[in-house]
Amino acid sequence: MSLLEADSISRRLPEGPVLLSEASLAVAGGEFVAITGPSGSGKSSLLYLLGLLDRPSSGRVLLQGQDTTGLTGDALAALRLARFGFVFQFHFLLPEFSALDNVAIPIRRTGLARAEARDKAQTILAGLGLGSDSAKMPDQLSGGMRQRVAIARALANDPAVLLADEPTGNLDTKNAAAVFDIFAELARDAGRAVVIVTHDAELAKRATRRVHLVDGRIVSDAAQG
Amino acid sequence: MSLLTDIARGMLARRKRQTLVSVAGVALGVGFFIGTAAVMRGFQTYFISQIIDVQPHITIKDELRRPLPQAAELANPGAAVALAGLRPQDRIRGIRAPGDRMAILEAIPGAAAAPLLTGQALMRYGARDVSATVTGIDPLRYPRVSNIAKDITQGSLDDLRTTANGIIIGVGLAERLGISLGDSMNAVSPRGVTLLMKVVGIFRTGIVSLDQTQAYTLLKVNQILQDRPSVVNQIVLRLEDVRQAEPLARMIEARFGERTESWEEQNANILTVFTIQNSITFSITGAILLVATFGIFNVISTVVFEKTRDIAILKSLGFTERDIQVLFLIQGLAAGAIGAAMGCALGALIIEGMAQIRFGSGATSGNDRFILAREWQIYAIASGVAIVSAAVAAIIPARRAARLDPVQTIRGAA
Ligand SMILES: Nc1ncnc2c1ncn2[C@@H]1O[C@H](COP(=O)(O)OP(=O)(O)OP(=O)(O)O)[C@@H](O)[C@H]1O
Ligand SMILES: [Mg+2]
Numbered sequence: 001m002s003l004l005e006a007d008s009i010s011r012r013l014p015e016g017p018v019l020l021s022e023a024s025l026a027v028a029g030g031e032f033v034a035i036t037g038p039s040g041s042g043k044s045s046l047l048y049l050l051g052l053l054d055r056p057s058s059g060r061v062l063l064q065g066q067d068t069t070g071l072t073g074d075a076l077a078a079l080r081l082a083r084f085g086f087v088f089q090f091h092f093l094l095p096e097f098s099a100l101d102n103v104a105i106p107i108r109r110t111g112l113a114r115a116e117a118r119d120k121a122q123t124i125l126a127g128l129g130l131g132s133d134s135a136k137m138p139d140q141l142s143g144g145m146r147q148r149v150a151i152a153r154a155l156a157n158d159p160a161v162l163l164a165d166e167p168t169g170n171l172d173t174k175n176a177a178a179v180f181d182i183f184a185e186l187a188r189d190a191g192r193a194v195v196i197v198t199h200d201a202e203l204a205k206r207a208t209r210r211v212h213l214v215d216g217r218i219v220s221d222a223a224q225g
Numbered sequence: 226m227s228l229l230t231d232i233a234r235g236m237l238a239r240r241k242r243q244t245l246v247s248v249a250g251v252a253l254g255v256g257f258f259i260g261t262a263a264v265m266r267g268f269q270t271y272f273i274s275q276i277i278d279v280q281p282h283i284t285i286k287d288e289l290r291r292p293l294p295q296a297a298e299l300a301n302p303g304a305a306v307a308l309a310g311l312r313p314q315d316r317i318r319g320i321r322a323p324g325d326r327m328a329i330l331e332a333i334p335g336a337a338a339a340p341l342l343t344g345q346a347l348m349r350y351g352a353r354d355v356s357a358t359v360t361g362i363d364p365l366r367y368p369r370v371s372n373i374a375k376d377i378t379q380g381s382l383d384d385l386r387t388t389a390n391g392i393i394i395g396v397g398l399a400e401r402l403g404i405s406l407g408d409s410m411n412a413v414s415p416r417g418v419t420l421l422m423k424v425v426g427i428f429r430t431g432i433v434s435l436d437q438t439q440a441y442t443l444l445k446v447n448q449i450l451q452d453r454p455s456v457v458n459q460i461v462l463r464l465e466d467v468r469q470a471e472p473l474a475r476m477i478e479a480r481f482g483e484r485t486e487s488w489e490e491q492n493a494n495i496l497t498v499f500t501i502q503n504s505i506t507f508s509i510t511g512a513i514l515l516v517a518t519f520g521i522f523n524v525i526s527t528v529v530f531e532k533t534r535d536i537a538i539l540k541s542l543g544f545t546e547r548d549i550q551v552l553f554l555i556q557g558l559a560a561g562a563i564g565a566a567m568g569c570a571l572g573a574l575i576i577e578g579m580a581q582i583r584f585g586s587g588a589t590s591g592n593d594r595f596i597l598a599r600e601w602q603i604y605a606i607a608s609g610v611a612i613v614s615a616a617v618a619a620i621i622p623a624r625r626a627a628r629l630d631p632v633q634t635i636r637g638a639a
Contacts, residue, residue, distance in 0.1 A: 080543040
């Protein structure tokens with residue numbers, strides 16, 4: 001059974017435009033999937049649907065075989081909290097909180113006390129090489145560091161699925177390669193799937209599988225390397 | 226919960242100045258309410274306690290609320306009767322069977338009653354004539370319904386009984402007549418009876434109109450003076466619990482038929498003025514609070530608008546719509562609570578400031594300063610209203626925040 005499965009999902013806007021049509025995709029634990037495609041091809045739309053942040057107009061998204069179609073907003077939020085981690089092109093860190101607190105927030109949301117959550121967050125940050133920067137505020141960190149804090153936050157509750165939308169888009173080549181390495185490393189865990197949207201063909205080559213989108217349709221889906 | 230509080234604090238700290246302005250608005254509203262309410266309530270409570278202290282709580286009069294029906298009306302029930310030039314057929318004035326009534330009234334627990342006969346008389350001493358209201362009292366019962374015993378400054382109430390035709394007069398009346406304790410004067414009633422009366426006591430109530438016109442004799446003596454043997458024209462009552470006055474008055478009137486007025490009815494005009502005063506205070510304070518509430522609405526709306534990204538990311542992290550709504554409600558409540566706390570401090574300052582004010586020396590008997598009500602209930606009401614309205618003001622932006630679609634925001638930011 002696949003960890004995460006899209007079963008012929010489409011996403012249409014009420015005004016008419018079709019963002020995604022009849023995409024089917026099954027991702028297993030340990031897979032590192034790169035989604036590529038020209039601008040406007042529906043990569044982000046697919047990612048939001050896979051991450052239960054958006055609902056498909058038709059089709060189903062299954063998590064560990066369980067259909068998520070009829071779930072309430074609160075149930076979807078609970079799944080996002082426990083099973084998913086998101087990283088976006090922009091870091092979206094809360095500007096009023098330190099790197100440590102930004103990572104601790106989703107941990108505290110699961111009910112853990114502040115001190116324990118901060119301990120856990122510190123360990124995660126240290127694992128990403130940010131152990132000594134955890135007290136800094138987001139605006140005191142470099143772009144690459146911020147994105148690593150955002151990855152740490154996505155990993156806060158040890159998610160089964162890690163989704164990233166052009167996480168290296170705002171970074172220089174060196175930082176981009178470093179961040180990409182982190183994802184590759186994270187995907188080595190057999191229990192976890194990593195799905196990453198990227199424009200960078202070089203980086204995409206390093207994924208274990210590549211899904212190519214054109215005009216809202218999956219045109220190729222192949223294992224690689 | 227403490228997580229949402231932490232996030233809320235972080236968001237509000239970002240808008241310090243705007244938050245401070247709206248908090249100050251709430252504080253002003255609350256502070257002024259506490260200040261004015263303390264003055265109003267202080268004065269009103271004092272005034273009412275004076276009324277309750279000085280006046281009878283219930284007065285039974287020798288009249289009816291409606292005139293008795295005339296013979297022609299009785300003969301044609303339900304018909305429209307026009308009468309002209311007829312003298313009303315009135316019964317002899319006075320409370321019927323006062324003895325029986327006193328017995329019934331004195332059986333009421335927590336009530337003391339005293340029969341009175343009041344009438345006018347002209348006091349004649351030397352060349353001076355001064356008109357006075359003479360009240361015939363029972364010296365055993367009357368002190369239980371009045372402060373007479375306390376007000377007598379010379380002589381004593383007991384001397385009314387031991388002296389033939391003794392009279393106790395107000396200090397102002399004594400001055401106008403030029404008479405002193407132990408002197409005798411003539412009292413002439415409208416019915417033409419003249420009695421030689423001896424001043425056995427002088428009282429001072431502090432109320433000038435009473436001190437200048439009031440005189441007390443034995444009930445029997447006044448019945449002779451007024452030429453109304455055995456007649457009583459008022460029964461006054463004093464109660465342990467003044468709140469029972471109105472219902473008890475209605476019961477007595479229903480039973481006896483005579484017009485019976487509680488202290489509230491007798492002072493209805495001044496009590497109405499108090500009600501008007503209170504509504505003015507409440508509306509002014511309400512207006513201030515409304516403006517302050519609008520300020521809070523403004524701050525929370527601005528925060529929601531500015532924090533669209535943070536709301537989106539919190540939702541993507543797994544925060545529910547309810548979490549987001551609570552997050553902004555907390556911010557409104559916090560602004561309201563801080564405003565209320567500052568307002569309470571301001572109110573206390575205003576009260577203590579007013580307590581220092583003196584109105585100069587002209588006033589009598591120590592009324593040279595504000596009488597202030599320092600009641601915790603005033604603070605509680607003001608704070609409660611402020612916090613509730615702040616929460617209400619935050620509801621609309623909080624709901625809007627909860628409904629924001631994270632996908633739209635994240636797309637827009639990319
Ligand atoms: N709210 C919207 N209203 C109209 N069109 C939209 C809306 N959202 C997305 N689209 C369009 O839908 C299409 C798919 O969008 P999507 O963001 O999924 O593409 P993408 O592959 O992620 O593009 P990019 O590489 O530029 O990020 C695009 O053409 C986009 O312009
Ligand atoms: Mg995109």
